Amino acid sequence: MPEELVVALPGRPVPVLGRGERLVTWSAEDLASTHDVRRVWDLAAVGRLLDGLRRTDPAAVWAAAHGLPAPPRVQDQPDLLAAAEDPSHPTSDDGQLNPAWLRERSADEPDRSASLALEVQRLQEERLRGLPDLRTDPVVAPLPVLTAWSESAAALLAVELGATGLPLDRAVAAAYLEEHVGPRPRDEAEARRQREERDAPVHARFPGPAVDLRSPAQVKELLGRVGLDLPDTRSWRLEAHAGAVPAVAALLAWRKAERLSTTNGWAWLDGQVTPAGRLHGSWGAADAAAGRMTVSAGLHSLPAELRHAVRAEPGHLLVRADLGQVEPRVLAAVSHDPGLVAATRQPDLYAPVAAALGCDRPTAKVAVLAAMYGQTSGTAGAALRRMERAYPRAMAYLRTAEEAGRTGQPLRTCGGRLVHAVPPVGQEAAYGRFTRNAAVQGAAAELFKAWAVTVRDRLLGTGAEIVLCLHDELLLHVPEDSAPDAVQLLHDALASVGSWWAAGSGVGFRTEVGVGASWADARTG
Structure with missing residues (x-):
């Protein structure tokens, strides 16, 4: 018996799902206050999957599902044209979703709104079922359909990660910044003076007048003074010369401190970390390249040394799990070598x-x-x-x-x-x-997200939560006495996902799990 689809409409309470029901939503952002939803089809997330959409407003998702050109953004339309729109019909003569109806009538016509969302879901699923399934044993449902469900759940997880935040000890972070960047500046004049003090040791290593170390062109000229004619000033290229040229080593050390100051420095600590000690970023379920999860607030570039500041709250531990050698294992699964x-x-x-x-x-x-x-x-x-x-x-x-x-x-x-x-x-x-x-x-990102949302599903109601998805790594914040259960859950969830994601391939996937009071302490292995 097929599962029944229930539509979540913007501005209305999220319906409670019964057994055998799944939720359809234009965007998981509409479900921000509902953390117990398990089964969701996110039309925007599936639009990104199927059509590589960069716009995920309902009009753009509708157009892609119907094979229509992308419509103009509502805010890009002249006011005179918007005033002339007829809000009485949900679609225009050209088949596009009518922005005027969306603005003025959709909330008052829930049945009609729901039918539009269900029409898009049906078209998306039909197309997904028409794509090839590369598995040698296509169990349960076609892999593209299963991926649509897991990508939808990942969109919901992204909303939750932004709301939950990453536990971070402000005092530990402040002590590290004071040691490596300098004291918290009282004003911009002091911040400028600190930048000049950080620059001085580098300038002392190079002959000639000082240059702007933040300008690649000027740094390239600076390197020429010590006999290095390089095509660019990328750090990986400079590292080859650091052992023989002390000036280059000083420049690389400066870059590390400068990056810390600008990306994860005092402004970041004061502006991104709440007084309660949670770092909140804006999460995306899929980037525009290969579909990896993204986040703002400097989370993906957090220096390894600051991982000591990511600490579990009292009575809790952090459980870190990393997919081992995931890309070559995924290559084995998709190529059947x-x-x-x-x-x-x-x-x-x-x-x-x-x-x-x-x-x-x-x-x-x-x-x-x-x-x-x-x-x-x-x-x-x-x-x-x-x-x-x-x-x-x-x-x-x-x-x-x-x-x-x-x-x-x-x-x-x-x-x-x-x-x-x-x-x-x-x-x-x-x-x-x-x-x-x-x-x-991209395939590895899909496997990772399927694993992450399976873990999320099994954690609901346990008091544990996912607080970070970083490349191929999950970080859980769990009650102290349930840490052993969380470790086992991570292994079991990967085995479960691997059984359908790579069904029939014989590929083995592995995760390394560690437990600790801080992210740095939760070493895997």
């Missing part, structure tokens, strides 16, 4: 890969990562060439994804996400490398 699949059954995937390539483990790791990122030379060049013989199906999968980017052909992840890849003239090679990686990274 038998040799790589066999390697995933080992705790350390790179050990059998090294044996197959006839090299040491570090070289094998570099070769696998280079293959996924489109690197074809360097220290792992010989091992990369041997990968073609050892893992031909995996390499063929990557080449196909790269060719799509080079030629501007549509590319979808295994879960159905449309990856935008229309290369500008002259940048075909770069776009090919992007799509080569996006096919794997």
Whole structure:
């Protein structure tokens, strides 16, 4: 018996779901006050998945579902045109959703509003069911449909993460900033003086007049004074010279302190962390590239040293879980390469890969990562060439994804996400490398989010909560006595997700879990 779909309408209470019912909403943001919703289809989230939408207002989602061109934003329309709109019908003559009806009548016609949302859901699901399912054993439902449900739940999780916030000890953070940035400035004049004091040790290392260290062009000229003619001033390029040139080492140390000051300094602590000690960011369920979760407030770039300040509240612990070697394991699942699949059954995937390539483990790791990122030379060049013989199906999968980017052909992840890849003239090679990686990274993001929302579902009502999703890492804030249960839950949830996400592949997924009072203490392993 099919499940019944119930529509959540903006501005109205969220309906209570009965057994066998699922919620359809234009956006999970409309469910911000409801933290016990388990089954949701987010029309905007599915629009991002299916059509790569960057706009997710109802009119844009409606247009994409019906194969119509993107409508103008309501705020972009001239007032005179808006005044002439007829609000009596939900759609216009051209088939677009009528902005005037949405503004003035949709709340008064709930049945009609619900039918529009259900029509979009039906069209989205029909298209998802028409996409290929790359699994060898397509259990339960097509993978793109399952991905739509998990992406919808991830959109709800993003809303909750923003509301919950990350527990952060302000005193610990302040002590670290005082040591590495300087005392809290009383005013802008003192802040400027502190910047000059941080700059001084670098200027002392270079001959000639001082320059603006925040200007790449001026820093490039500065490096020329010590005999370095470099194409750019990126840190990874400078690191190769830091051991031999003390001035470069000083510049890199300055950059670290400057980045801390500007991104996670006093202004960040005062403006982003509440007096109660919660850091709130604005979360997104999928970026516009490969669909990874995003967040503001400096959370994704939080320096490792500040992880000591991310501390559990009294009576609680932090449980950290990291998907181990997830991208090569995902590559094995989506390419069905038998040799790589066999390697995933080992705790350390790179050990059998090294044996197959006839090299040491570090070289094998570099070769696998280079293959996924489109690197074809360097220290792992010989091992990369041997990968073609050892893992031909995996390499063929990557080449196909790269060719799509080079030629501007549509590319979808295994879960159905449309990856935008229309290369500008002259940048075909770069776009090919992007799509080569996006096919794997996007699939890994879908696996991670399916795992995260499964964990979320099983935590509801336990007093534990997810407080951070960082790349391939989950951070849970749990009552102290339930930490062992949370550890087991993380392992069980991954096993459950792997059983349907990679059904029939034989791929093994692993998570490393650690528990501690702070994020830094909750080391995995």
